[in-house]
Amino acid sequence: MTTLTLRGLRTASRFQRVQPHPLLGLQSQFLVPQTPSFRYASTTSALPTRTPRTFPVNGPSTTLPAPLNVPARGENQSLVPYLYSVGKSYLAFYKTGVWNIYTNFKLSREVQRKIDAQNASTFSAAVVSASLTRSDLQLLVRNWHDIKRVPMFALVLLICGEFTPLVVIAISSIVPWTCRIPKQVESDRRKLEQRRSASFRELTTEPPTEAGVEKLAKTQLMHINKSLGLSFGMWDWVGGLPTGILRRKVSRRVEYLELDDGLIRKAGGIQHMELEEVKMALVERGVDVLSKGEAQLKGHLNAWLLSREKAPVEKLLLTRPSVWPVRMNAPEKV
Incomplete structure (x- = not known):
């Protein structure tokens, strides 16, 4: 890495x-x-x-x-x-x-x-x-x-x-993030969730049990790319990005998420995270956020952090929260 x-x-x-x-x-x-x-x-x-x-x-x-x-x-x-x-x-x-x-x-x-x-x-x-x-x-x-x-x-x-x-x-x-109006943010997230849902339906490979982006198949790399919106949707129409570029993009995101997870823990967990921060963190981790309340959103992020103790980032990105090692719980210190 x-x-x-x-x-x-x-x-x-x-x-x-x-x-x-x-x-x-x-x-x-x-x-x-x-x-x-x-x-x-x-x-x-x-x-x-x-x-x-x-x-x-x-x-x-x-x-x-x-x-x-x-x-x-x-x-x-x-x-x-x-x-x-x-x-x-x-x-x-x-x-x-x-x-x-x-x-x-x-x-x-x-x-x-x-x-x-x-x-x-x-x-x-x-x-x-x-x-x-x-x-x-x-x-x-x-x-x-x-x-x-x-x-x-x-x-x-x-x-x-x-x-x-x-x-x-x-x-x-x-558009810079500071200049995005509420309707634009919601529209972007809805499009991403639709793209993520379609990608999950097409995903048939088993998620990895060990860490390492280099071990992922191209179909898994493509799914993570679509789920997180790492590239423009137009690439989906031409077979996706080359494998080398995909692997580099996914590797950078995995490394960033590992670092971000550690810093959240160092800050005392999610208790003091503001709602928009929770939403942004979940979107970065490939979790749907629309039409969900604050308790459910914080529960998902809490489950991610607890699941990270038992599974690598790559596995969580390739599965839905319903099958993570730790299911959605009430927020607690992690």
């Missing part, structure tokens, strides 16, 4: 030259007892607001979409002015999302620099030395995910303006 390093999550070189905004004054908030800066779409002040840092098992609030406040239509309000006000709300939401990407970029650089200096850029060494929390990991991963999508999304936002929500639904893959 290859070593997962911070260099693999570094931002593009052109972003390294960005000068900090004079209002930010951001230091290493995730390594000292301070709080990250961000603002909501409904904020009227030019200065970013500040919120308390969440438990270290949760990612920073700035890595999630900000609240979207869409105004209600008045009884005597005509359609055109109403649509204009709705468009302004969406535009404010997207501006907030882009601002939060910049905030996350600044925060992630501080985390990267400290871990680089102490642990030679290796995630595993940072975890052992307690230099890296799950909050830090999610900051780095989500920041890298969003930074890669900024150029294309900025172009769409510049061209479409208030009409961006009508466009991005069809091209969701170019």
